[in-house]
Amino acid sequence: METSHNLSDSPGELPAAMLETATAAGDWILILPVIIALMAGALLLVLRHSRGYQSGFAILAVLAIIIVEIDLFWRVLETGPLAMTMGNWLPPFGITFVADLMGAGFALAASVVTLVVLVFFQAEIVPREQRHGFYPLVLLLLAGVTGAFLTGDLFNLYVWFEVMLISSFGLMIIGGRKIQLDGAVKYGFLNFLATTFFLVGLGYIYGLTGTLNMADISLVVPAADAGAMTAIAALFLLAFGMKAAAFPVNAWLPASYHTPDAAVSALFAGLLTKVGVYALLRIMIALLPASRDILDPVLTAIAVSTLLIAPLGALAQTNLRRALGFLVIGGIGAVFAGMALPTIVGVAGAIFYAFHSILTMSALYLVAGLIERVTQATDTRHMGGVYAASSPISIMFLILIFGAAGLPPFLGFWPKLLLAQGAIENSDWLILFAVLANSILTSIAGTRLWAHIFWRPGREGKFSEQKNDQLRRLSPLEKWAAQGSAIALVGIIVLVGLFPNLVFTSAGISAQDLLSTQRYIDAVGIEVTP
């Protein structure tokens, strides 16, 4: 970011270790999103008794983060990856933060979703349940997610994973319904285990390469023992595959996502699995490409099985949010498909899909929350008649479900297009088949949900063809805060879907930077050591 001036010129025989000039204030935008989120979270914890301020303050903080991240994204788009090493140490000695287009883009999408969810949450009035911790936990979650997207240090990534994990665990149990505890236990156990595997892998990779800086690792890896490196890559694949909820280690997601409030599950659906996906893209494509090639059949198998099996879960489930959970998983299969197609088109497809998934899946859960309010039920068997009751909810659900299935002209179509093209480019007919079959299966599952919740006039059973008498109208607050925020998010999704050029450009550049790490390494400023 700035010209480096080594201390090696100064007296003594000290090695080059520090930058002499301080980071320019304007360049702090790289770390600012994390800082704002952490500080705001801590501050809200201190102010936990002034409940009136909490929501407004949190929303302001996230707005500030979004503004910073828009600036960051723009700068990265114009000038290439940015890097900043903490404490002015020269990389790889300090912790480096790097924003490439993929990280900055995901971070931006994540904070937009967080903002929407915070507004949506204003409609949650459950006086019985104490919700002191909610806002700090959301901000800490955002800090963890953003930190993970922007860090350029593998161990630091682990730290952000921990922040994310523990704050999401807290969010999951807030409210304290029994079902939440059950979900949280499964979520907690399996995710702590995944994080531990990540840590084990970290120890190994440090032992093998002697560095934790990602740019540095990508330089050192070609010389390292290929077999051990592949085992480490497989370990990372397992750890992040669990985080991303890829088949067959995805049991925690359908077991837990439907248990907390809709707003919280929307946040999870948008953020949690995507961080796992991000880490995999970074590690598999950029850091350990040789190991990725060896693991290619495994990636293909995971992609195909996830793509094909996940929508079946959505077909089988009657609990609405559980069914949506399987759609989230199906999308993870699409990202894996992109990782199994290591060309620009394929990887760009994976990145685009992850971006789409952040927005679309969150929006789907928000709409599911609205549906639950209107029908006063969580099970699709007890829903019905929403089509006649609410046009906005109907339109949103339809757009999102077709988007999730990857039908044009919605956002989800474009990454599917890239993935299909990538599969054809690589003559990988199996993946082509799985990507397209996933669309058909998701359409079937989605239209079944639609038929049951919206078109069927009444609840399942004897009175299914009579008017549903359990429907209630949204209160004004719900209408403005909850439905309004969902409409805003769906509006963004529709607009980006109709004019996807910027996302195409960004996904293309991101894929390019992943496949050839030179710009990333240059930004970090690692000198190639013999």
Added chain:
Amino acid sequence: MRLKRAKTKRLLLSSDLDVGFSLVALAPFFAAALAPLLFRFTQGYTGWLLAIIPASIFIYLLSFVEAMADKQLISAGFDWIPAYGLRFSFFIDGLSLTFALLISGIGTFIILYSGAYLKGHPHQGRFLAFMMMFMGSMLGLVLADGLITLFVFWELTAITSFLLIGFDHVRQASRRAAIQALVITGGGGLFLLAGLLLLHQMTDLWELSSIFEYGPAIREQAIYPVLLGLILIGAFTKSAQFPFHFWLPNAMEAPTPVSAYLHSATMVKAGVYLLARFSPILGGTVEWSVVLTVVGSVTLLWGATTALRQSDLKQMLAQTTVASLGLLVVLIGIGTEKAILAAVLYLVGHAFYKGAFFMIAGGIDHATGTRDITALGGLWRTMPVTFVAAVVAAAGMAGLPLTVAFFAKEEMYAILTFKGTWGGLFLANLSLVIVMVLGNAMMMAVGLAILFKAFFGEIKPTPLKPHEGSFSLWAGALVLGVFSVWAGTQLGYFSQNILEPAASSIYNFEVESKLYYAFKMLTTTPFIISALTWVLGVFIYLNIDAIRTWLREFARDLGWSFDAGFDWLMFGLIGFSDRITRLWHHGRLELYLVVVFVAFAAALLIPMWGTFALPAMSDVKTMTFYEWAVFVIAMIGLVAVVVAKTRLMAIVSLGIQGFAVAMFFILFGAPDLGFTQFMVETLTVVILALVMTRLHLDQRDSRMPLDLLRDGGLALVSGVGVTLLMITILQTPLDLRLSELFAQTSVPLAHGSNIVNVILVDYRGLDTLGEIAVVMTTGVAILALIRIRGGGPQTGVGAKKPQRGKSRAKKKTAASRQAKTSRRASAAKASA
């Protein structure tokens, strides 16, 4: 892959057009967005207002007729996704224009008709919005130049059709038909997508207008059959070809305007359009001809016979639509000049008479309250205008002279005069003509049945008192009928401006039509066959009741239908989903963990096995006696954990193992780390012992022997994996760059003499900040858990369990994290 560009044989000139042309496809969408709002203010007049849009599109398109008569190809578009080379592009040639005129022209009357048909329906605004959206999609589809533009509109027609079929959503049959149609046409669309992408892959082009030139080169590729198959599946599903035909009759659950518009005149023709459009690129090969003619023939006969079985007006029409689509596919498959002319003629003629017939059927339904042909009669008295329209429509369906369809028949039967000997080709053509005669005769019989049974004979009692509908209800049918005759009489104008340009686009050469009326026609082969068709048609009509009974009995005896097959498939899929989901998501945590650990062991061991020999165990000999001692203590701790009688004992034993590990840290020069570990282990044991009174620590978790074997085996294999990988990595020299630098700069630059401290607060201060955040968050989470006890379900131990599991795991990760940091530090110290 770069293909050879063929010297263009097209006589089509090309010129550019204003981007505003895109509005033809986009304006209906804007209108759709406004329709519900408009409906709120204008109520019954909404249909009239909205009809202005297709009417103006129609008039605008008419201005292209002249250019098309000169066989021009005009394109327009704008950059859509330049990053991917995609343009939102349109072009118009004879074929596009013919379709677009049909869509907008018929659309105008359909919108009018919808306004009257759904009079007083609360969701009329919604309905009109869907109709307009569909119209836009269809126009976009036939005008699209870009492959992706085409596909986007293609799927949009499927989506809007889904919404329209399910419009009457309170009926279960509608919902099912809607899903069925979407699954089949949307699914087929994905095959089309694969085909289009393959085409792009072969040519590196996105624009149809430029791909045309590569037609011959594409047909030579080895992958051509795959490409053909993918695109044909897309076309066949959309155009309801056998065996995907069954969704179309079910789609009649939609309100009649939808049936008239989507499922007879336009959307189902999209598949035919696609075949015609791709005919210059993919057509002319043996595969093309054989597949198209065979599939088309089967569809023709299947649809025609099924139509005879029906007595519901809409079902009869729907089945004949299937048959007509089959006929069109056959004609495109034959692909000779005559056949293409016949296809265009039939396409236009069919759109006229079938659209008219559907509107008539809807009018009858509206007026009498029934659509059953056996319950109707003598309507000519009460519905005279509708009757006139029906006479013209039936004439079209029968292909009588003066209608467009007459010439369609003339041209299609002309393939028999194809200059061939008594070879295989002649036989093939002969059998095709026989199929066409049979199909046409049966369709004619259905048309006659509708006309005579419904309008003649005695008046039968109907649910509603028959009356003539309003202007909007009969205008469309009448105008279409008139058009059918107009086109059949103004041969010169029609041929030159519509027929020849469209046929030339499909045929890729300039086509000349020689349509005329003359007495000498009476002796030509085609006319004789036509006459034969009429005789056969009348014969079938006269026996229609007997045939219907016989066919119904046959179908009942068969006891299976494609429709039932679809249900069987869907329920099978749902049942399968249910089983597979139960298999993988059973809700038992311990089994989830087994899956995870199997994957863990596999991740560690399989790559090592697969890529290199396992490490040599040379280091073992160098261990000193005290190292051995600590090692043995650790092992004892582990064994104690496994055999412990109570949970408390297990926890304490785990502590033993932990202490031993801490000893290792100290032995290998990391005292800070060792002390931290001591603290963590001690605290864990102490805290757990303290809460023991509230947790059931005094029992042992019992395992079944088989589980014991499984879990023990997994643990052992995982442990072996971890160890082996560790040994492998230790055999390569550790890169000490970081440690060395930390040692050198800790004092002079970071001003701290304890390297571990400096690492924690300076070199890697951000990690520490993150960990502090973790601790803070843990506190909040624990608070949230504790609060549950106040308000949440109070099940004592049950409510506390997750807290225990969580905090244990948390401690472990925190400890191991610290261990990690300090390991680097200690390495630094050791080297210093």
